[in-house]
Amino acid sequence: MLKLYSFGPGANSLKPMLALFEKFTFGQQFTVHQLNPRNFEHHADWFKALNPRGQVPALEDANLPEGANIITESTVICEYLEDAHPTAVKLRPTSHYDVAQMRCWTKWVDEYFCWCVSTIGWHRHVSTMVKDLSEAEFEEVVARIPVFEQQVKWRRAREGFPADLLDEEMRKVAVSVRKLDDHLADNEWLAGGVYSLADICNYSTAAHLTMGYDELVNTEDSPHLLRWIDQIKARPAVVEMYAKVPREF
């Protein structure tokens, strides 16, 4: 049995969730233990005992020995599922060359695309979680965060992100939309002509762009990106996932 510790279906939590729903039967072969971000549950001691970085998603694999049964980092979890739990559904292309292209795409999400969209999302939505806390309550929240850069991000969420940072992040979102749409103009999927972890990992961030980015993401400027998002949303595993895993916001 596999257990995914995660938030609702969005951003990094969405990546292994999509992979699990494609490959396995929900409730029988895997479960989802949903943490509540509004309670900062990922910074609670019980969860930091599983992942000392206090970050979701994390995968618990009952096949592994206790004490060494937790896989962290969303992209690493996705590759692990392919390595350790192969099924008839393959989420990596067949040829080694195409797998390398897939990894360029998953790497790009993790190093570029997810960060700019994340900052805008924090600025617009996540910041509301800490705006009304008292100074003491907020400091208590920050003190429980193990990763320094995450502490900085929460402070900025509360104080407001610098305007030049937000401008730079929006520039990167625009670059990302262009890159995806251009590639998808000539390709049904991102790598190797098949639905793969490249699509899963990029969709997990790109899905956020259909709300609140109208000037960049619309039928005129990014029709191929929207076609690809719709294509993924229509997959039976994805429909099932959205029906069974509640969203937070």
Place this chain on the structure above:
Amino acid sequence: MLKLYSFGPGANSLKPMLALFEKFTFGQQFTVHQLNPRNFEHHADWFKALNPRGQVPALEDANLPEGANIITESTVICEYLEDAHPTAVKLRPTSHYDVAQMRCWTKWVDEYFCWCVSTIGWHRHVSTMVKDLSEAEFEEVVARIPVFEQQVKWRRAREGFPADLLDEEMRKVAVSVRKLDDHLADNEWLAGGVYSLADICNYSTAAHLTMGYDELVNTEDSPHLLRWIDQIKARPAVVEMYAKVPREF
């Protein structure tokens, strides 16, 4: 036959070079086409035809069809060599769990460790390459760079990196040294008890720390990191690599 387009043995170029020397016979099974960074050869049209991002390393695999025979991104190249060219020398651990740990380490280099060390290296060394150019010569160099963020980095190298950025990067170098040394205190290698891509990718950045970081990296504060660096330097494949591939600086 495999051909690696790269700079000398340092940073990202070093990663696939170390993997190739472990696995294959230099000159027979692979060659190294060394580009000259002082001429900005990686931004020349002939190279951008191979890698449109104008970045080394890039691997050409004669087994692949022309037009789709170049693998880019240093970590992706390393994984590709394991996937497409398995040999008796395995550079990934055996268990899937350990491979996942290895990938957390290679990911960490690419997202955190390599960037802070790179900025300090650019500030100290690389910047000398553009300080003496005329304004017109410099703009000609920048105009040939396809990646916007790299253009910004070259401008900063010329004008001087902001002091607060350098302080922040040095803080991250210190965090990185602590993380590596702590882990290596209890482990001979970074993942799975064997020499793997985790070690190769981290060493490629960590090797720079033995010169010019005396306050952080010394026998008192980071003995385990230094032990591990020496251990890698003593490997026959690594000795051979340094003997056969000329350094630039």
